[in-house]
Amino acid sequence: MKKTTLIALFAFLTTNLSNAQIIESENFESTALDQxxxxxxxxxxxIQTFKVPHFKVSNIHKGCNDTKSVISNLYANNQDFSLTTPTYTxxxxxxxxxxxxxxAFIHGTSTPVSSSFGTISLFYSLDNGTNWTSLGTVDNTNFTPQTNCQTIEYTLPANKIVSNSQLKFKWNALYSGTGDYDLSFDNFKVEYSKTTSTKELNKSKLQVYPNPVGQQLSIDYDLNIIKLSVFDLSGRNVGVYSSNESINSIDVSSLTSGTYxxxxxxxxxxxxxxxxVKK
Structure with missing residues (x-):
């Protein structure tokens, strides 16, 4: 990557991370097929002695921007499927x-569904999946399948979130049609809706070393560091570290080589x- 391109990308990402911090950004490209x-x-x-997953990563229907997506095959004998995310803290x-x-496609084709396929509801839980609340439902009254991907968006109000929330999400796909359908999900994103600027810490008193780093990245500052978030250059959050006391270092040995x-x-x-830079 040319230096000028990297500088522009860095400026773009740092601006956007300060305005809308990403909690999750999953495009399923790094996941193996059928997983x-x-x-x-x-x-x-x-089926017989085999457990067949209702949702899995596939390249049968290409991703919105790449090669993979998560698909689910809805048909008469499969009535109610669910897909659940990790827990975010x-x-x-x-x-x-x-x-x-x-x-939403007719099964085995690239033809969008033209009739009702059922409903797709997204739920959230703040207690690690014990209780679920609906964010919204997609069906043929508010969604017309097309060849191109369509973005479904919801908002979780600030007054729902507390510091000890254990947030996770779950889709329920309920079949109610008369055909055989493939649902394709991609580019799942969870992010804070920050619109106000944040105060910049004093970089003259900040040290982050060594850089490049192999295993342990150290952070020195004159105030306690209470949270560290690591993002790759696509904006994906690959690590979050928080503490009521100061965080002085983090282990980055599991990261692949590259710029973060x-x-x-x-x-x-x-x-x-x-x-x-991770060596």
Whole structure:
């Protein structure tokens, strides 16, 4: 990547991370076919002695921007499927935007469904899946399937989120049609709806080292560091570290080699984003 391109991308990402911090951004490209990302779960159907997942990563229907998406095959004998995300913690009491992209096809074809396929409801839980609340439902009254991906968006109000919330999401796909359908899900994103600027921490008093780093990345500042978030250059959150006391270092040995952004939040809630390279 040319230096000028990297500088422009860094400026774009740091601006957007400060305005809308990403909690989750999943495009399913790094997940093996017929699997789900780590800590994602789905219901199954038992056929003879085999458990067949209701949702799985596939390249039968290409992703909205790439090669993979999560698909589910709805037909007469499969009535009610669910797909559940991991649990997200260390949240702040801010409004959260949730979005994903959806398509619905006649099974085994690239032809969009022209009749009712049923309903797709998205739920959220703040107690790690014990209780669920509906965010909204997609059906033939508010969604017309097309060849192109369509974005479904919801908002979770700030007053719903508390510091110890254990947030997760679940889709329920309920069949009520007369045909055989493929649902294609892609580009699931959860992010804070920050619209106000945040205070910048004093970079003259900040040290992040070594850079490049192999295993342990150290952070020195004159105030306690209460939260660190690591993002790759696509904006995907690959690590969150938080503490009531100061965080002085993080282990980045599991990251693949490349360039990352470290978002730093101090005890006075000032923030800054630093670029670092993982060897």
């Amino acid at each position: 789900l990302p780590t800590n994602w779960t789905t219901t199954t159907t038992t 260390n949240l702040t009491s801010s409004e959260i935007k949730v979005s994903y992209q959806l398509r 952004l470290l978002q730093i939040e101090a005890a006075d809630h000032s923030e800054s984003t630093i670029k670092f």
